[in-house]
Amino acid sequence: MAKVVITTKFFPEEIERITREGHEVRVHEGESLEKAKLVRFAKDAEALIVLLSDRIDEELLQGLPKLRIVANLGVGVDNIDLAAATRRGILVTNTPDVLTEATADLAWALLLAVARRITEADQDLRREGFPGWTFLPKHLGVDVYGRTIGIVGFGRIGQAVARRAQGFSMRILYYSRTRKPEKEATLGAQYVSLAELLRESDFVVLSLPLTPQTRHLLGERELRLMKREAILVNVARGPIVDEGALAQALKEGRILGAGLDVFEREPEVHPELLSLKNVVLTPHIGSATWATRRRMAALAVDNVLAALRGEQPPTLVNKEAWTNRSPA
Numbered sequence: 203m204a205k206v207v208i209t210t211k212f213f214p215e216e217i218e219r220i221t222r223e224g225h226e227v228r229v230h231e232g233e234s235l236e237k238a239k240l241v242r243f244a245k246d247a248e249a250l251i252v253l254l255s256d257r258i259d260e261e262l263l264q265g266l267p268k269l270r271i272v273a274n275l276g277v278g279v280d281n282i283d284l285a286a287a288t289r290r291g292i293l294v295t296n297t298p299d300v301l302t303e304a305t306a307d308l309a310w311a312l313l314l315a316v317a318r319r320i321t322e323a324d325q326d327l328r329r330e331g332f333p334g335w336t337f338l339p340k341h342l343g344v345d346v347y348g349r350t351i352g353i354v355g356f357g358r359i360g361q362a363v364a365r366r367a368q369g370f371s372m373r374i375l376y377y378s379r380t381r382k383p384e385k386e387a388t389l390g391a392q393y394v395s396l397a398e399l400l401r402e403s404d405f406v407v408l409s410l411p412l413t414p415q416t417r418h419l420l421g422e423r424e425l426r427l428m429k430r431e432a433i434l435v436n437v438a439r440g441p442i443v444d445e446g447a448l449a450q451a452l453k454e455g456r457i458l459g460a461g462l463d464v465f466e467r468e469p470e471v472h473p474e475l476l477s478l479k480n481v482v483l484t485p486h487i488g489s490a491t492w493a494t495r496r497r498m499a500a501l502a503v504d505n506v507l508a509a510l511r512g513e514q515p516p517t518l519v520n521k522e523a524w525t526n527r528s529p530a
């Protein structure tokens with residue numbers, strides 16, 4: 203019997219799947235626990251199911267010597283020190299694929315909301331009432347159909363964003379770490395440099411992981427390459443964009459608008475962004491649909507149960523921790 207700790211309110215049927223295999227489950231339902239408290243709460247845990255907001259670093263791992271697996275409820279694993287986990291032989295898993303479509307949907311929801319000024323129009327209507335139909339209303343937006351979208355990070359989510367763009371008859375540009383010739387054909391996408399993508403796109407969508415290489419990939423210099431009528435959508439990670447530089451570019455009208463689901467210092471949001479009308483902000487809800495969250499929970503539990511049975515978890519991130527494991 204192993205102890206499994208979950209750092210968030212969780213689906214009861216998934217907890218039951220764990221207890222049915224004879225394991226003990228401890229759930230923390232309140233606000234995120236700071237490190238020392240989490241170590242105390244998770245004492246003797248062999249498996250941890252964690253949120254993206256839980257920082258899993260060397261010190262925390264040191265405090266949990268029995269730990270065998272950390273199952274992240276999300277695909278991005280920038281909250282986990284992978285090298286430290288691997289050194290200790292701790293398996294790290296994530297939840298890819300099951301959240302791809304929901305996150306691509308949210309990217310599109312933000313793109314459309316900014317282009318057509320949906321939240322601004324909604325707020326004005328609630329506050330001021332419907333002023334009657336006018337030919338040149340104050341909420342004139344920009345076209346989406348037939349324009350150019352530039353996708354930065356052409357993996358699962360980036361490609362799902364591109365599939366939706368096909369329905370809008372858009373010219374699709376992408377920039378990614380590796381070129382994907384087979385996808386260029388099926389999605390009608392063209393590979394370009396980041397600079398070219400920023401210069402050419404009417405909509406720039408970020409869908410790449412946060413790594414040392416991608417931190418502040420979009421700073422003031424890159425933002426200055428964008429068109430004045432361009433809209434930036436970030437459903438990846440906040441620190442990929444220099445948030446101060448972005449707020450300044452939006453304030454000065456150097457780009458038209460932004461749709462942001464992620465922020466540089468979550469849960470903080472840059473105060474200037476809050477006062478701008480040409481941005482739509484959502485609190486990191488890319489994968490937040492009932493069905494997607496159920497699939498994420500089920501996958502995290504599949505990963506934990508596999509690890510506790512001594513099997514390779516289905517969506518293992520640090521493969522070296524598995525290959526280098528000592529014989530049971």
Ligand code: NAP
Nearest residue numbers: 278305355356357358359378379380410411437438488489
């Ligand atoms: P993925 O399939 O691994 O795709 C990521 C893409 O980014 C890959 O094509 C990768 O290139 C590319 N990439 C990596 N490093 C790069 C670099 N330095 N420069 C340019 N491109 C780079 O991952 P995914 O499932 O699409 O998820 C992408 C990210 O979205 C996650 O890591 C997470 O941070 C974020 N996300 C956010 C939400 C939300 O709630 N807002 C939800 C889900 C995911 P290769 O093809 O060479 O690997």
Ligand code: GLV
Nearest residue numbers: 275276277278489
């Ligand atoms: C969400 O941000 C994820 O990485 O799944």
